[in-house]
Amino acid sequence: MMTTTHIAVGMTLAYGLVVLFPAFTPVVLGVAIVASIFPDLDVLFEHRKTLHFPVYYAVVTLPATVFAALWPSALSIGLFTFLLFAWVHSVSDIFGGGAEARPWEVESRHAVYVHFTNRWLPPDRGVRYDGSPEDLALVVAFSVPAFVLYDGPLFYLLVVNLSLSVVYTVFRKQVPDFDLS
Numbered sequence: 001m002m003t004t005t006h007i008a009v010g011m012t013l014a015y016g017l018v019v020l021f022p023a024f025t026p027v028v029l030g031v032a033i034v035a036s037i038f039p040d041l042d043v044l045f046e047h048r049k050t051l052h053f054p055v056y057y058a059v060v061t062l063p064a065t066v067f068a069a070l071w072p073s074a075l076s077i078g079l080f081t082f083l084l085f086a087w088v089h090s091v092s093d094i095f096g097g098g099a100e101a102r103p104w105e106v107e108s109r110h111a112v113y114v115h116f117t118n119r120w121l122p123p124d125r126g127v128r129y130d131g132s133p134e135d136l137a138l139v140v141a142f143s144v145p146a147f148v149l150y151d152g153p154l155f156y157l158l159v160v161n162l163s164l165s166v167v168y169t170v171f172r173k174q175v176p177d178f179d180l181s
C-alpha cells in the first residue's frame with residue numbers, strides 16, 4: 001500500500017486515541033503520522049523487512065499499552081502510539097501486493113518479512129499493488145472521516161496527502177522507469 005494510504009489510515013484511527021487521551025492530542029497525532037510512515041523508510045535498505053515487524057511490534061505494544069494506561073505521560077503514550085501504528089502499517093502491507101518494482105506483474109511471493117519465523121509472508125493482494133485504483137479508493141475512504149475530524153494544518157496535510165496519492169496512482173506504472181539502480 002502507498003505510504004499515503006498508511007498516513008490516511010493512521011490519522012483516522014488515531015482519533016480514537018485522541019478521544020481516550022485528549023490531554024495528549026499533539027503527541028498522539030504527531031507520533032501516529034510519523035509511525036505510519038516509519039516502516040517504509042526501509043525502502044532504502046531491504047523494503048518490507050528491515051523496519052516492518054508484524055509480530056515484534058505487537059509483542060512490545062502489549063507492555064507499552066499497560067505502561068501508558070497506568071502512567072499516562074507524553075513519553076508513555078508517545079511510545080505506545082508509535083508501536084501501535086508501526087504495527088498497523090506492517091500488518092496492513094500483507095493485504096497489498098509483493099515487495100517488487102512492478103508488483104502488478106505478480107511475481108514476488110514476498111509481502112512482509114516475519115523476523116519471528118524468519119520467513120516472508122505471501123502477499124494477499126486484496127489491494128493488488130501500491131498505487132492501484134483500489135489503493136487510491138482506500139486513501140479516499142480513510143480521508144473522508146479524517147476531513148471531518150480535523151481542521152487547520154492537519155486538514156491541509158490530508159489535502160496534500162490525497163493529492164500526492166492521486167498523482168502517484170496516475171503515474172505508478174512509470175515509476176520503475178526512473179529506477180537508476
Ligand SMILES: [Zn+2]
Pocket residue numbers: 039040048052089090093
Ligand atoms: Zn510498508
